[in-house]
Amino acid sequence: MTCLPLFIVTIIVVSSVNVADGGPLYATCNNLMDCDPGLKCSRHQCLIPFNSDQPCSSTGSDCEHGVWCRNRGSQPGKCMDDYRCKSGKCNHPDRICDDGICGYKEGTSCLRDGPCSTGLSCQSGTCESGGYW
Known part of the structure; x- marks a missing residue:
């Protein structure tokens, strides 16, 4: 009987760790683990990293800080212009x-x-x- 509370606590902790997801695009973050897979925590925001296959908007506001969305040439619509x-x-x-x-x-x-x-x-x-x- 004394092991039952410990077992329940263990299940709750393991379940909460497994269901914790990162944040979507533009979500607030402090590190990479706070963002969904394929996104990067850049200036406390989950954004598309440089050279990602994920498409970006023409404004480039969804690319990581200092990277713009390429609108012409090869790889249009990708975070490829690195400044x-x-x-x-x-x-x-x-x-x-x-x-x-x-x-x-x-x-x-x-x-x-x-x-x-x-x-x-x-x-x-x-x-x-x-x-x-």
Whole structure:
């Protein structure tokens, strides 16, 4: 009789561990285990990781931080355009690492691939103050 309560507690704990699922797209997270399989915890949100087979929206808001949804060329509709800073630096001289993303500096051409830096938007082909591209 004394083993019965321990047995019941064991079953409850095992059941709760087995039914715990990760969160869906856009769910709040603290680590990878908080997200559904195939998603990545990026800035406390479950998002589609870089180079995933999972399709993304044209806005790219469902891709992990610093990665955009490719809308043209090979692999359209995939999180394939990677603008994350590597070691805090950008390889292109017209870009600066800002909030983990290599964005084009103010006054540079934005007709090429990639975002303008935070606080800038692409206006008449140049990154200028006023929003985020």
